[in-house]
Amino acid sequence: MSDPNMKILVVDDFSTMRRIVKNLLRQIGYENVEEAEDGAQAYSRLQNGGFGLVISDWNMPNMNGLDLLKKVRSDPDLKEIPILMVTAEAEKERVIAAIQAGVNNYVVKPFTGEILKEKIENIFDKVNI
Amino acid sequence: MDDMNEIINEFITEAMESLDKIEPLFVELEKKGHDADLVNEIFRSMHTIKGAAGFLGFQSIVDVAHSSENIMKKLRDRDISLSTELIDVILKSIDMLRLLLGHQQAKDGVEENISGLINDLESVLQKALEQPVPSPSATDEPAEEKSVDSKADISNGEEISSQKQVDENIHEKEVGHDNSLLQSGEAATAQRSLADEQASCELPATNKEIAKNLRVDVNRIDKVMDLAGEVVLVRNRLMNISHYFNQKYSDDPLTETLMESVSFLDRVTSDMQLAVMKIRMQPINKILGKFPRFVRDMSASLNKDVALHIKGEGTEVDKSVIENISDPLTHILRNAIDHGIESPDERSAKGKSPAGNILINIYQKGNQVVIDVSDDGKGLDTDRLKQKAIEKGILSMEEADKMTDDNASDIIFMPGFSTRDTANELSGRGVGMDVVKTNVSLLNGYVEVRSDRDRGTTFRICIPLTLAIIQALMVEVSGSKYAIPLSPIEETLQVSSAQIKNVNGQQVIVIRDRVCPLFELKNLLGENGNGNGKEDSEQKYLVVISMGEKRFCVAVDNLLGQEEVVIKALDGIDTSSTYVLGATITGDGKVVFILDVNSMSRNFFEIAKG
Numbered sequence: 001m002s003d004p005n006m007k008i009l010v011v012d013d014f015s016t017m018r019r020i021v022k023n024l025l026r027q028i029g030y031e032n033v034e035e036a037e038d039g040a041q042a043y044s045r046l047q048n049g050g051f052g053l054v055i056s057d058w059n060m061p062n063m064n065g066l067d068l069l070k071k072v073r074s075d076p077d078l079k080e081i082p083i084l085m086v087t088a089e090a091e092k093e094r095v096i097a098a099i100q101a102g103v104n105n106y107v108v109k110p111f112t113g114e115i116l117k118e119k120i121e122n123i124f125d126k127v128n129i
Numbered sequence: 130m131d132d133m134n135e136i137i138n139e140f141i142t143e144a145m146e147s148l149d150k151i152e153p154l155f156v157e158l159e160k161k162g163h164d165a166d167l168v169n170e171i172f173r174s175m176h177t178i179k180g181a182a183g184f185l186g187f188q189s190i191v192d193v194a195h196s197s198e199n200i201m202k203k204l205r206d207r208d209i210s211l212s213t214e215l216i217d218v219i220l221k222s223i224d225m226l227r228l229l230l231g232h233q234q235a236k237d238g239v240e241e242n243i244s245g246l247i248n249d250l251e252s253v254l255q256k257a258l259e260q261p262v263p264s265p266s267a268t269d270e271p272a273e274e275k276s277v278d279s280k281a282d283i284s285n286g287e288e289i290s291s292q293k294q295v296d297e298n299i300h301e302k303e304v305g306h307d308n309s310l311l312q313s314g315e316a317a318t319a320q321r322s323l324a325d326e327q328a329s330c331e332l333p334a335t336n337k338e339i340a341k342n343l344r345v346d347v348n349r350i351d352k353v354m355d356l357a358g359e360v361v362l363v364r365n366r367l368m369n370i371s372h373y374f375n376q377k378y379s380d381d382p383l384t385e386t387l388m389e390s391v392s393f394l395d396r397v398t399s400d401m402q403l404a405v406m407k408i409r410m411q412p413i414n415k416i417l418g419k420f421p422r423f424v425r426d427m428s429a430s431l432n433k434d435v436a437l438h439i440k441g442e443g444t445e446v447d448k449s450v451i452e453n454i455s456d457p458l459t460h461i462l463r464n465a466i467d468h469g470i471e472s473p474d475e476r477s478a479k480g481k482s483p484a485g486n487i488l489i490n491i492y493q494k495g496n497q498v499v500i501d502v503s504d505d506g507k508g509l510d511t512d513r514l515k516q517k518a519i520e521k522g523i524l525s526m527e528e529a530d531k532m533t534d535d536n537a538s539d540i541i542f543m544p545g546f547s548t549r550d551t552a553n554e555l556s557g558r559g560v561g562m563d564v565v566k567t568n569v570s571l572l573n574g575y576v577e578v579r580s581d582r583d584r585g586t587t588f589r590i591c592i593p594l595t596l597a598i599i600q601a602l603m604v605e606v607s608g609s610k611y612a613i614p615l616s617p618i619e620e621t622l623q624v625s626s627a628q629i630k631n632v633n634g635q636q637v638i639v640i641r642d643r644v645c646p647l648f649e650l651k652n653l654l655g656e657n658g659n660g661n662g663k664e665d666s667e668q669k670y671l672v673v674i675s676m677g678e679k680r681f682c683v684a685v686d687n688l689l690g691q692e693e694v695v696i697k698a699l700d701g702i703d704t705s706s707t708y709v710l711g712a713t714i715t716g717d718g719k720v721v722f723i724l725d726v727n728s729m730s731r732n733f734f735e736i737a738k739g
Contacts, residue, residue, distance in 0.1 A: 014147075014177040015344075016140040020184045023132065057180075059173045088180055110183035 002124040006052030007032045011042040011068065012086070013060040021055060021086070027113040028120075039063025043071055046078050053120065054083045058094065066094075066101060073102045082123045140181050141234045144190075147174040148223050148230075149418045155216050156421035163204075163211050171219075172201035178226065189243050190229050196250035197222045200257075209257035218253045220422060222246060347448070350408050357405045358598060358695035364398045365692065365716035367391055402598055406447070410594075413491055413498075414442035416455045420462060424487065427466050434484040435470050437462075441491035446498045450592055453572055454500070457565040461502045461588045462487065464541075464562065469506030469586050479583060481505070497574075497616065498594060503587040509580040511537035518546060538578045542566045570727045573599075573614070573710075575676050599696060601723060602672065603689035603715070606650045611685075612694050612713060612723040619673040619680070621688055626669060638682065640673065646733065647671065650683045653708055653729065676730040683729070692716065696723060 008030055012018045018035045025033055034051075036042035040063040042056065054072070058065040065085055072078045085098050085106040095106050104123045107115060151171045158167045179194035197219050203209045225246050232239045371391040378384045421437055428435035446454075470476075470485030477483050490501040511534045518524035518540045529537075540546060541562045565588075569576045574592030593599065593616055601612035602621070622640070629647060630637050636647040671682040694713035710725035 012177075013173075014143060014181055016136060016143050016181045017177065017184075019136055019139060020181065023136065057177075059176050061170070061173065086180075088176065109180045 002120060003052065004029045005032055006030065007034065007050050008053045008055060009034050009036060009042055009045055009051050011036045011039065011054065011056040011060070011065070013037050013057065017057065021116075024111075024113040024116050025055075028117040030120075039065060039068030039071070042068055046072065046081065049077075051081055053123070054081055055086060056083060057086050058088075058098075066098060069098060069101045069103055084119055084123060137185060137233065140185060141230050144178045144181070144230055145227065147178060148226060149415070150174070152220070152223055153418045153421045155220055156425050158211065159213070159216055159425070163207075165205070168201060168205045172198060172205050175201055187229070187233060189241060190226060190233075192247060193222050193225050193229065193243055193250075196247050196254075200250065200254050203254065203258070209254070210260065212257065214253055215257060218246075218249050220426075222250060350448075354405055354409065357402055358697075360398055361402060361598060361693060361695055362714045364394055366718055368395060369716035406594070406598070407445075409448045410445040411448060411451050412443050413446050413451065413454075413500075414439075416451055416458070417442050417489065419455075420458070420489070423459065424462060424466065427463065428470070428485075431466065432472065433466060433470055434473050435466055436484055436486050438486060438488045439490075440488065444491040444493055444498060446592070447594065450498065450572055453568055454590070454592070457568045457576070457590065458489070458500070458502065460562065460565050462489075465502065465504040465506065465586065465588075469504040469508075471507050475507075493594070494591075498592050500590040500592075501587055502590075503585060505585040508582045508584060508586055509538050509541070509578070510582075511580075514538070514540045518543065521546065535579075538580050541578065542576070566731075570731070573727065575727065575730075599694060599723075601692055601694045601713075603692050603721070604650070604670070604672065604685040605687040605689055606654065606685050610689065610715065610719065610721045611650070611654075612692070612715075612721050613672060613674075613683075614710070614723065614726060615691065617674050617676055617726050619675045622671045622673065622682075624669055624671055629669070638671065640682075643680070645673065646681045648681065648683050648729070648733065650685050650724075653683070674726050674730070676727065679730050679734055681730065681733055694721075694723060 008025060010018050010021045010025075010033055012021065012035075015037075022033050022035070025031075034045065036045050038060040039056070042054065043063065045051075046054070054068075056065040056068055063071070069083055069085070072081060072083065082104040083102075085095075085103050086109060087095060087098075087106055088109050095103075098106060104126070105119050107119045111119075151174045154167050154171055158164060158171075161167070175194050175198040179191050179198055182190035182194065200209075200215060200219060204211060204215070209215070225241065225243060228241055229243075232241070368391055371387050374384055375388055417439055420439070424435055424437040465487050466485075470487070471479070471481075473483035476485065485504060485506055487502065487504045490503070492499055511532075514537055515524065515529040515532065519526055519529055523543055523546060524540065542565070543563060546563065566576055569590055569592065572592045574590060576588060576590045578586060578588050580586040600615040602615055602618055604611050604613060624638060628638055630639070632644075636649075637644050638647050639645070669684045670686070670688050671684055672688075673680065673682045692715060694715070696711040697713060699709065699711050706728075708725050708729050710723045710727075712720055712722055715721050
């Protein structure tokens, strides 16, 4: 099981989406959530340390989700941070690219709190093995 | 539940903002041809709106955004090429999205039939897919994303049919994950050395920049504005009282301390007022975004070629100006395209470029914001304006003859005037330029027009920077105190009754060789004089007011001085007939009416019917 006090970074350029994800996270017991507007901002936040999980959108200006993923995975200090990608139905092909870049799991929009919970638990079950 | 409502409201605001932002990009796209950045930005916005709408269960919004996103995706991937038809249909879907968002906002439960639009979007896409696409140049290809897509296609071979399969892929990948990751990671790290360092140096700065912005409920700002207004009023009272104390108890050392404190309060209050005012100020480009498309659509439907230029879009104006200036500007633009700019043939015949130009120029001048809308069209035909006004019975033949060209230009602002015999689809809607004038004067501003035959027309809108707190001249009439907004006041004069002449029943006075109509304020206000007034005194004080080209003076009994007043609206008062704009509480604690010079000007210069 994952730690409910774990600090989670939600990355999306659309503030409503960040809020929706935050709300869903709160529903499933995660209160410690921070936000970033794009990959670049997320990366600099992550460097401050302390994050247990990143939930990132794909399409964003400045640095998109895939580039953030690659950047995190290539950073020796950050590469262990689990990343959950949020994608849309039409982008399934791209999931392959994300897997190749080392994403831990992905979730298709729109999703419920339960699905999100399942995905997060899935990540931590695997990580902890 | 409340939380949900808040999220929905935030979504609507954010989605509307996104639409406002991408709409002008289409016009830019049309001008530039294919541009990967522009296409990608539009794609991203549609995609985001779709995603968030999905969570909120707004299926129609999801469907419309999805179909538009599809087209943008094909454009981005260069599967289809840009066409006017494509742009038109996506612009239509932007309109539809606004409509749908509007319904969600109003919670009116109205369902729009979107199937027609979805069909259009799909058939236009289908048609575009059948067209051969010119092979894209290597330079502006969005290389990375494209290659990812195709790689996935090739490596997979078969279609990924279910989420499970992809999940399995994740499992498989998980095992070899760490090794491959490290390798590719190292390679990547080596590749981007300098660029990364630079990026990480700059990042904290942009980060701070973003954290500086805060979304605040407008009502809260207005509350602060209101409270600041109250503080200004108390400050004014305190200053009055302290002056009184200073005169009466000037020997007391405490008086000096009091005076010091009050003058400090005075300075701080002025600063606070300015700071609060600035909170409400927003760059005007917020409302300008829709104009490029508006000009494009309208000129196309009239078979005209019009280029819109915008200057000074970063100029900051009060929130209420942002809210109320959009309609007047739209109307002026509509008028310029419909009546101002000639057809390409007509322009060529006159030796002009076939494409007409419209310039919106916004700038701050003193404590006013000026918006000029100029076109290089045919100008106003004053003879025709007069003719039409006479036909419509809003101007007599006699009056028309007396009019100068400048005055005749103002005919377009007369209520019920519109030069088209039958309102056409675009200029019509049963409103004329008089609505522009009314809207602008609601903002305490004025609009004027200047025109040169065959060289063009310029509409100028002037609006005070802030509306809630104004500098006013305090005057006395028949023993009562009134405030006149300072900005339209040109000067004040003291004259003797002998200088006032009477021409055809109208009092006038000659000021530096210019004849200026004169009105007694007490007559205007219906003050019958309770004995305190100086009924027939030799000396009169005149306040000279100029509104655009119009100039008049009002006679008052006494000038009391300048004061900063906070406008408090009065409900249920018809400002145009009472000449009262609102009320304020003065330094001595009295309620004083603020006069509406705008409606005075309108009424004085209104050309009587028949």
